[in-house]
Amino acid sequence: MEGTNQNACTFVTDPIELQNPTTLQSASPSLSYTSKLAQRYPPGFSRKVFAEVIGTFLLVFVGSGSAGLSAADENTVSKLAASIAGGFIVTVMIYSIGHISGAHMNPAVSLAFATVKHLPWPQVPFYIAAQLTGAISASYTLRELLQPSKHIGATSPAGSHIQALIMEMITTFTMVFISMAVATDVKATGALSGVAVGSSVCIASIVGGPISGGSMNPARTLGPAIASASYKGLWVYFAGPITGALLGAWSYNVIKETDQPGFVISLPSLSINLCQNPSGTEKVGKNDHRCLV
Template identity: 35%
Template sequence: MSNVQKGLAEFIGTFWLVFGGCGSAVLAAAFPDVGIGLLGVSLAFGLTVVTMAYAIGHISGCHLNPAVTVGLWAGGRFAARDIPLYVAAQVLGAIVAAFLLYYVASGAGSFDPATNQLASNGFGDASPGKYDVWSGLIIEILLTAFFLWIIMGSTDGRAPAGFAPLAIGLGLTLIHLISIPVTNTSVNPARSTGPALVVGGIALQQLWLFWVAPLIGGALGGWLYRTIGADSFPKPNIEGN
């Protein structure tokens, strides 16, 4: 696949993750009488990854997340030279999705951007459960590390073929079930950047944590799997890695 094809696939996939995941929180979670709640939002994020993993996994690998891209590099599965392309495509996809979601949500007269932060991430006063910065930092690092462990393990050469998208999507669902009350769940700098740029304010001020923590966690998870399972998958022949 060409770099253009890979970049467009990552753009489309990350757009779907943000529009589908954040859209479920903004448009459906608080809907009167039939709101889907925390479980529904968690499942929506997982489903975006499952569907796109089957749709574009053979094109770009379906990273949809700068922390996954960096983690796969740390795990020896991705070339360093391709990181800027993937991260740029992911962030652009997330931004476009957030702006379109904001436009759709604004079509309802009851939508108030001052109170509905477009499913943005935060800590302290911006945390759904008012968790402090250290709680947010720890949980984002830990859960992103486990997310990379799941990704690398389920795509290992010894793992059952064809089930990786399900394991990864269910892993992301579980991550959301754990951490929505703490940070509204990021584990993905692109997913955090889109809504933060649209709503501004405290979401944009706190965006740094949702780059720093997932990138640390992703690199840690990828490196740990590479170290512990060094002989469990064929080593890729990637120049510059």
């Protein structure tokens, strides 16, 4: 019977079909690098960076300019008017460039949004560079326009550095907490996001102004500091706003309502013991036993 009922199968496979996709990617490293670069920096990314330059320039020009005029002569611009002007410029810039770049205009805000994954980390350095560029340019412009006055809206602690630090943390926490709510939560009233964030800046500036200057923005402080060569307590306006912004973003993420009602335990043994009720085992979905805590 040898050779008559012998079943033999021979498979001839094309070698190309056995190649690993990673091998193909490694064969064209330039293509892989280009695709990764396109994912990190989409075609419209340069417009976002330029929008941040313009937005931060106008933010510092109006905010620092009104504060400088108030410091030079409060009869011209009162402290309350300066705080309101700072809130108004944030409001109008959110409606102007918010759909393009998100209207961060603040390195602390960009870091906070990146921490909670609402901004890709590779884009953060470009956002911060754009914000600092706009802030420094606006400050030097104010220095030329407001001469001979030396007041260009530079912020410095009115009391101790610790008091100013805590105030900057709390005011920035308030601003970023509200920004996270109206900008990242679809259940919040997004149409009024500019009004909400601008109002929070105005309120925080009124409260924090007499103690810390109500900066809430490292770029807002660094620009006038460089233009006026005044660096008193500069570290406060980096540590305070950044810490407050991170805490504000994290806090809203903790309380943010999601579609999931709770933690899901999908182990069958635990489902039998924990999910049974007087009517039997609760079923969530088809043939799926889960306990929703």
